[in-house]
Amino acid sequence: MLELRALHRLHIGPVDLRVEAGECVSVMGASGAGKSVLLRMVADLDPRAGEALLDGQPCSAMPAPAWRRQVTYVPAESGWWAETVAEHFAPDADLPALLPTLGLDAALAQAPVVRCSTGERQRLALLRALRPHTRVLLLDEPTSGLDPAARARVEQMLRQRLDAGGTILLVTHDIEQARRLARRRFVIERGQLQEQTAEGHP
Numbered sequence: 564m565l566e567l568r569a570l571h572r573l574h575i576g577p578v579d580l581r582v583e584a585g586e587c588v589s590v591m592g593a594s595g596a597g598k599s600v601l602l603r604m605v606a607d608l609d610p611r612a613g614e615a616l617l618d619g620q621p622c623s624a625m626p627a628p629a630w631r632r633q634v635t636y637v638p639a640e641s642g643w644w645a646e647t648v649a650e651h652f653a654p655d656a657d658l659p660a661l662l663p664t665l666g667l668d669a670a671l672a673q674a675p676v677v678r679c680s681t682g683e684r685q686r687l688a689l690l691r692a693l694r695p696h697t698r699v700l701l702l703d704e705p706t707s708g709l710d711p712a713a714r715a716r717v718e719q720m721l722r723q724r725l726d727a728g729g730t731i732l733l734v735t736h737d738i739e740q741a742r743r744l745a746r747r748r749f750v751i752e753r754g755q756l757q758e759q760t761a762e763g764h765p
């Protein structure tokens with residue numbers, strides 16, 4: 564279970580939130596409202612006040628890499644540091660089996676990253692983050708560049724992750740996607756998270 568206690572950075576927060584294992588919570592909000600700042604705070608990527616806990620273990624009590632192994636941020640545009648796709652995955656990753664699960668050609672494993680399309684890179688970044696030790700996925704617009712078929716595959720994979728006990732904090736501009744995946748939906752406004760009721764706006 565992920566717990567946020569009075570997380571605060573810039574004008575975002577304090578944010579208090581509990582997300583159970585197997586639960587997806589969505590966060591919507593205007594451009595610039597602070598959605599990415601929030602996800603980065605949870606991943607402990609920037610200085611911030613407050614505390615985040617995973618199963619009661621405070622983030623501040625563990626080395627940053629240990630926290631980020633379990634609580635993984637997938638930004639809207641991921642970083643790539645090597646030439647080919649395969650170099651960004653663990654040596655034992657079964658890429659010929661993994662890539663088609665999100666509708667990607669298995670041959671893409673040997674392709675240079677610079678030749679991949681935006682939507683291909685987006686799905687590759689997600690696959691990169693879906694390691695067994697990742698407990699919480701912090702997803703920043705994971706399907707914004709995808710066609711409906713690819714988006715459906717991604718959502719199916721996220722549902723499998725939830726069924727297996729994973730936790731997802733999902734930033735999206737797509738209200739229908741939020742309704743499909745998230746048990747609870749929030750909007751960030753004036754730096755505060757506000758829960759939306761089933762009938763309410765948005």
Ligand SMILES: Nc1ncnc2c1ncn2[C@@H]1O[C@H](COP(=O)(O)OP(=O)(O)OP(=O)(O)O)[C@@H](O)[C@H]1O
Nearest residue numbers: 573574592593594595596597598599600601609639
């Ligand atoms: N390191 C920083 N220092 C100062 N201000 C920042 C920093 N990072 C982000 N901001 C500001 O915080 C606000 C929230 O930014 P954020 O990227 O979280 O928006 P967002 O809700 O994710 O927007 P979008 O939907 O456009 O991606 C913006 O006004 C941004 O300029």
